Amino acid sequence: MGTARIKVAFIAGTGKSGSTLLGKLLGQIDGFADVGELINIDWQFERDDKCGCGDRVRTCDYWTKAVANSIGTIDRLDRTRWHRLKTRYLPVLLVPGAGRFLRQYFEQLHDLIVASAQEAGARVIVDSSKSAFYGAVLAQFPDIKVYTVHLLRDVRGSEGSMHRLKSEGSGKWVNRNTWWNSVRWMIVNLLTEFAAILSHTHYIRVRYEDLVTDPTKTLAEIAKALGEPQEQLNFMSGNTAQLGKTHTIAGSAVRFKQGSMALVLDERWKESLPEENRAVVERLTRWFRRRYGY
Numbered sequence: 287m288g289t290a291r292i293k294v295a296f297i298a299g300t301g302k303s304g305s306t307l308l309g310k311l312l313g314q315i316d317g318f319a320d321v322g323e324l325i326n327i328d329w330q331f332e333r334d335d336k337c338g339c340g341d342r343v344r345t346c347d348y349w350t351k352a353v354a355n356s357i358g359t360i361d362r363l364d365r366t367r368w369h370r371l372k373t374r375y376l377p378v379l380l381v382p383g384a385g386r387f388l389r390q391y392f393e394q395l396h397d398l399i400v401a402s403a404q405e406a407g408a409r410v411i412v413d414s415s416k417s418a419f420y421g422a423v424l425a426q427f428p429d430i431k432v433y434t435v436h437l438l439r440d441v442r443g444s445e446g447s448m449h450r451l452k453s454e455g456s457g458k459w460v461n462r463n464t465w466w467n468s469v470r471w472m473i474v475n476l477l478t479e480f481a482a483i484l485s486h487t488h489y490i491r492v493r494y495e496d497l498v499t500d501p502t503k504t505l506a507e508i509a510k511a512l513g514e515p516q517e518q519l520n521f522m523s524g525n526t527a528q529l530g531k532t533h534t535i536a537g538s539a540v541r542f543k544q545g546s547m548a549l550v551l552d553e554r555w556k557e558s559l560p561e562e563n564r565a566v567v568e569r570l571t572r573w574f575r576r577r578y579g580y
Contacts, residue, residue, distance in 0.1 A: 291431040292403045293512055296421040296487075297414040298478040300471050302447040303439040304494040306537035307549075309414040310338075311497075311505060313532045314521045317514065319406035322534030322541060324398065325415035328368045330535050331360045338534030338541040348405055348533040356401035357394050367391050396427050406533075410512060414537060418477035422485035432487040433512055436478050439494035440580045441471045441571050442564060446555020449563060464563045468570040475574070488512075493579065498551045501525060525549045 295312060297305045313320025322338060330343050337346040353360050403411050425432045445467050482489040490511045497504045506516040521528045526548050534541040
């Protein structure tokens, strides 16, 4: 009997869509391990940021063992290739047949996925790297079975979160503008669908609003699509989740949350997003919002 393939629930979509929350919830299911945004492990180790467990990634026991059992030491991570994984090579996968020639560039990613699953004793790795073609990269490996979990959020909600962070002077959001955020929301979501078709990965569409308002139903639907038992959601009670520790790379602060957490739909954008910004978003994205039920 051959070795069972590792399932990867790859959460794709745009920023500020709730991917860290979805990953955290899926990571509570028995046999699932949430690793966060594995695509960002290079700069997370460079800065020695915190793992979702609260320890620094360089001293986190889980990541120390996963790295040791895959690439040896984090200093052996090919940062040039890893950076290109995020910027240069992913679009090349659009060319039919190119993936098998580029597989050599993705070996370290593959090895980290396998080692992470072994360390956690997991059947399913939850990876919220989001980049549209990331799932297509993983699909090049025969021992990995990729499920693209396309997470959508009303673009007005995403823009509201970005606008709030921008007004607070928060990091990468400072230089974003409403027009570009709207265009990027359309492009990324279309590319996510296209990449799933191109790479023949299983495709699951999830809306942030549905996740938060009926989390048990949404999580059960995802588990069913992954071919996993749907009865292992005893950490959910209505809209309240009992969260345990997860070892996650990057993502929002919700990844550090442990204990009881009530899921509340974030609709602050309805009050806080300036009218002129909202008008730009709605004018640019009207057709696409209808496509996704908004």
